[in-house]
Amino acid sequence: MKILKLSAALLALAAPFAMAQTSTWKSDAAHSEVDFTIKHLAVSNVHGRFGHVDATIVYDEKDITKSTVNATIDVAGVNTGEAPRDNHLKTDSFFDVAKFTSATFVSTSVAKGGSGLLVSGNLTIKGVTKPVVLDVEGPSAAVTGMDKKPHVGFSATTTIHRTDFGIGAGFPAAVLSEDVKISIDLDAAKQ
Secondary structure, three states: OHHHHHHHHHHHHHHHHHHOOEEEEEEOHHHOEEEEEEEEOOOEEEEEEOOOEEEEEEEEOOOHHHOEEEEEEEHHHOEOOOHHHHHHHOOOOOOOOOOOOEEEEEEEEEEEEOOEEEEEEEEEEOOEEEEEEEEEEOOOOOEEOOOOOEEEEEEEEEEEEHHHHOOOOOOOOOOEEEEEEEEEEEEEEEO
């Protein structure tokens, strides 16, 4: 009888933990980034990086397709390694960082497929919101970071059309490719 009561008590205590199926993960700023690549004059790829990315992932441990992602990307920190080009990218011809310091991504669905997951969502750049699909690898196996928290990694790619967002609209495709490849690497720590 005592064993039955003890078992019932343990089950009652374990029930809240069994129902807790989501966890929140935040990007580690020192180990996360958003990069882009665009073809210039149809002959060379120009690479760049945006500043800080702040992403929050609500991970559903029982059903990953019920997970969500929200991210804010510091476009004012755009860096291609060439200061004159970076200054031009910050003007209203491109990112207009005087008015729009950041871009955002808000997921609308997560599905299995592609490299692992297909995360659909709304990307807002320069005040324009368009749907995109991220092809995501991850999550990696969790490891314990120096902060003593579990960390996982995600890598994602997508391609956007720059003029859909009003970026470089005055530049023909012969000068700047219409397609911009975006690569995202996140190191996310469990909160």
